[in-house]
Amino acid sequence: MKKLSTLALATTLGIFSFGAHAAENFAGFTWGKSTVNTDRSSSLKQNMDGKNRFDDVIKNSGTWGVRAGQMTDEARYYMTYENVSDDYGSSLKLRQQNLIGSYDMFVPLGDTTRLFGGASAGLTKLENESKGYTRDSDIGYLVGLQAGILQKLGDNTSVEAGYRYLRSNAGTEVSERGVGKLGSIDVHSSKQAYLGLNYHF
Numbered sequence: 001m002k003k004l005s006t007l008a009l010a011t012t013l014g015i016f017s018f019g020a021h022a023a024e025n026f027a028g029f030t031w032g033k034s035t036v037n038t039d040r041s042s043s044l045k046q047n048m049d050g051k052n053r054f055d056d057v058i059k060n061s062g063t064w065g066v067r068a069g070q071m072t073d074e075a076r077y078y079m080t081y082e083n084v085s086d087d088y089g090s091s092l093k094l095r096q097q098n099l100i101g102s103y104d105m106f107v108p109l110g111d112t113t114r115l116f117g118g119a120s121a122g123l124t125k126l127e128n129e130s131k132g133y134t135r136d137s138d139i140g141y142l143v144g145l146q147a148g149i150l151q152k153l154g155d156n157t158s159v160e161a162g163y164r165y166l167r168s169n170a171g172t173e174v175s176e177r178g179v180g181k182l183g184s185i186d187v188h189s190s191k192q193a194y195l196g197l198n199y200h201f
Helices: 002-022 042-047
Strands: 024-040 061-071 075-088 092-108 113-128 136-152 157-168 171-176 180-200
Touching: 024 042, 024 075, 024 092, 042 180, 061 180, 092 136, 113 157, 113 171, 113 180
Parallel strands: none
Antiparallel strands: 024 061, 024 180, 061 075, 075 092, 092 113, 113 136, 136 157, 136 171, 157 180, 171 180
16 A cells, blocks of 8 residues: 555656646737727617717727746647727727636647637726716626637747637726716627737746
């Protein structure tokens, strides 16, 4: 029994040593284009007739992010902070900030190239910074999926191209100064195509 316990302990330590050796930390940044689709309340539809102009605010807008995590030959998990802000015309402006936890599985295409696909979940903050309107913000959840391709350039660097689709429940009130509340908007979904550069250590 003592020999069996010793063998089990040695095996367990060996597995953890292999896992620690196989995994590597990485950090990097991303740059891409995001589009956010919103839903309007019935009162906002009445007070702001016509097309949903809030859908034109963050539309193919530049988005930057920073992230860090761990990676093995089979998978990776990481945290990402993203920020996107844009305006429409001279009045409407929105900002969205995301804090996302993600997990990806790898499919190798060779020694240095991998396809990846996975899921994400986290929090998002939507801010209405429109000129002539009262500023308002809300924090909600987000969930989604991502996929892409990762290419290692050497022992310490890799680049990737990916696409992410997210659903969220964050929303803000739309109140015109001197008039009052016109209604509200809610984030329905957002999509993003991005490029990333990672440093492995």
